[in-house]
Amino acid sequence: MSAIELTGITKRFATSSGPVLALDNLTLSVPHGGVFGLLGPNGAGKSTLLRIIAGLVRADAGAVRLLGEGAGPAARRRLGALIDSPLFYPFLSARELLTVLARTSQISADPLPLLQLVGLDTAADRPIAGFSLGMKQRLGIAAALLTDPQVVILDEPTNGLDPEGIAEMRTLLRHLTDARGVTVLLSSHLLDEVERICDRVAILSHGRLVTEGKVSDLVRSERLWLDALPIAAVLARLGDRGAPHGEGVVAGIGRDETPALIAALVADGVRIHEARWLRPDLEQIFLAETRGSR
Amino acid sequence: MILAEILKLRRQRAALFWGFLFLPLFMTLLAFLLGGGLLKPPPGALVSEVRLFRSMIRTLSVSGNPIGQLFYAIGGGAIFAVEYRYSGWRHLVPRAARERLLAAKFAAFALFAAISLLLALAGDVVAMLVIPFVQGLHPVIADTPGNAAATLLLSSLIAFAELMALGSLVMLVAVATRSAMAAILVPFLFALAAAAAGAYLGADAVRSLPLPGYAADALRHWLEGQGSPLIAALTLLGWIALPFAAAVALFRRQDLVSE
Numbered sequence: 155m156s157a158i159e160l161t162g163i164t165k166r167f168a169t170s171s172g173p174v175l176a177l178d179n180l181t182l183s184v185p186h187g188g189v190f191g192l193l194g195p196n197g198a199g200k201s202t203l204l205r206i207i208a209g210l211v212r213a214d215a216g217a218v219r220l221l222g223e224g225a226g227p228a229a230r231r232r233l234g235a236l237i238d239s240p241l242f243y244p245f246l247s248a249r250e251l252l253t254v255l256a257r258t259s260q261i262s263a264d265p266l267p268l269l270q271l272v273g274l275d276t277a278a279d280r281p282i283a284g285f286s287l288g289m290k291q292r293l294g295i296a297a298a299l300l301t302d303p304q305v306v307i308l309d310e311p312t313n314g315l316d317p318e319g320i321a322e323m324r325t326l327l328r329h330l331t332d333a334r335g336v337t338v339l340l341s342s343h344l345l346d347e348v349e350r351i352c353d354r355v356a357i358l359s360h361g362r363l364v365t366e367g368k369v370s371d372l373v374r375s376e377r378l379w380l381d382a383l384p385i386a387a388v389l390a391r392l393g394d395r396g397a398p399h400g401e402g403v404v405a406g407i408g409r410d411e412t413p414a415l416i417a418a419l420v421a422d423g424v425r426i427h428e429a430r431w432l433r434p435d436l437e438q439i440f441l442a443e444t445r446g447s448r
Numbered sequence: 449m450i451l452a453e454i455l456k457l458r459r460q461r462a463a464l465f466w467g468f469l470f471l472p473l474f475m476t477l478l479a480f481l482l483g484g485g486l487l488k489p490p491p492g493a494l495v496s497e498v499r500l501f502r503s504m505i506r507t508l509s510v511s512g513n514p515i516g517q518l519f520y521a522i523g524g525g526a527i528f529a530v531e532y533r534y535s536g537w538r539h540l541v542p543r544a545a546r547e548r549l550l551a552a553k554f555a556a557f558a559l560f561a562a563i564s565l566l567l568a569l570a571g572d573v574v575a576m577l578v579i580p581f582v583q584g585l586h587p588v589i590a591d592t593p594g595n596a597a598a599t600l601l602l603s604s605l606i607a608f609a610e611l612m613a614l615g616s617l618v619m620l621v622a623v624a625t626r627s628a629m630a631a632i633l634v635p636f637l638f639a640l641a642a643a644a645a646g647a648y649l650g651a652d653a654v655r656s657l658p659l660p661g662y663a664a665d666a667l668r669h670w671l672e673g674q675g676s677p678l679i680a681a682l683t684l685l686g687w688i689a690l691p692f693a694a695a696v697a698l699f700r701r702q703d704l705v706s707e
Binding site for chain 1: 449451452455456459460461530534535536537538539540541542543544545548549552701703704705706
């Protein structure tokens with residue numbers, strides 16, 4: 155059973171310059187357990203997707219299922235969410251905010267252990283108006299965890315955190331998934347952070363899913379880089395599997411195809427100066443996928 | 449959920465004061481000022497005839513006063529528009545059904561409006577009974593009709609219903625416009641326009657208009673033995689139920705992309 159199942163999600167927004175398609179028939183499954191990263195450039199539809207899962211925005215079409223149930227108020231009781239920037243009522247203290255949210259969730263929860271978990275226990279009774287962005291981010295995490303949820307969605311949870319805070323967040327998320335069995339869906343622009351913390355990622359671009367898979371599988375997908383002239387001849391030989399990359403060409407082929415390719419290029423009169431395997435990191439995959447979809 | 453709304457409003461001290469506490473305080477102070485400072489007892493008087501019942505009924509009419517409605521709309525705006533102002537829906541909507549969230553807000557408004565009316569009544573009673581003592585007189589309650597308790601209770605319910613109609617309208621405007629300012633000003637201007645129409649066109653000309661203020665007035669007249677309460681009661685209930693239902697329907701479909 156998937157923790158989150160999205161099927162054919164479509165969402166359009168009316169703007170002054172006409173309708174904008176934020177999500178285009180998006181189907182995605184977030185498996186139970188682990189940290190799932192949601193990546194995409196600005197405007198890719200990440201926040202809209204998270205808001206649809208949280209029930210803040212209605213999809214024009216498609217279905218959302220949480221832990222096997224249709225995403226209604228009952229199913230969302232097992233969901234914790236930190237959506238968008240961490241904005242709170244400035245007139246409340248951290249303890250009061252969690253009390254308000256606990257009462258809204260109709261649970262009785264002691265806010266202090268959660269505030270201790272995110273390092274805000276000493277600021278529990280200070281007005282949120284005086285909190286730094288990092289403190290608000292931590293408070294947002296505490297709010298998301300208030301109901302002891304089985305699924306947590308976090309929108310840019312490391313925004314505003316210093317390196318130490320980011321490391322603590324990484325530890326916290328791993329603790330949630332490994333010790334408590336919580337499924338975490340997070341969006342982030344910090345690709346190296348996502349690569350370190352996420353088990354799986356999905357990359358969105360223009361409201362569509364462009365790739366999805368285990369981080370370990372994605373970064374393992376090597377590509378052959380060729381410094382060869384003329385480039386046009388190399389690209390012609392590779393067809394859809396070739397693309398310019400820096401001063402050369404990158405080829406999406408397997409190692410077993412390499413000797414035949416090089417022989418063919420030589421036969422075509424191509425001068426090969428260098429050929430080496432690129433093992434991409436997540437940033438390269440992200441850029442390749444999102445540029446390719448534009 | 450209602451407790452959550454109460455805590456939020458308690459911490460918005462300015463809105464709580466101006467929305468629900470200022471009017472009872474002002475009316476009490478005004479009663480002390482007018483009764484104790486400006487109206488001197490006749491020389492040699494030993495007792496003061498206090499028309500407590502009439503005064504309390506008059507105090508309850510604050511619910512229909514456009515200025516009174518402005519202050520209650522300020523309180524309502526603080527309850528119904530706070531989530532739009534401080535992006536609060538993103539924390540609340542995933543936790544509970546949308547209609548229940550609005551219902552909790554409406555219940556909190558009802559509670560604070562009821563407390564405010566009770567405070568206004570209590571202030572009136574204190575002023576009416578204390579002023580004679582301040583003047584060295586013994587207060588004697590001069591108007592105690594046989595049905596005083598029932599009339600007072602019904603008058604209180606009418607005033608409360610009139611405020612609920614206001615609260616319902618404030619809620620609808622807050623949801624529709626996502627603005628506290630509009631949620632306060634639109635119902636106030638509506639009440640002001642209705643009062644102005646009554647003043648310019650005459651009470652008889654506007655009495656049949658299905659507006660909450662006129663319906664409440666018709667019910668007050670019925671308490672005095674004039675007219676029938678049915679249409680007026682239905683009108684007032686309609687002004688509570690219809691904007692409430694419209695606000696819920698609108699909010700259930702509202703995209704909260706950016707509150």
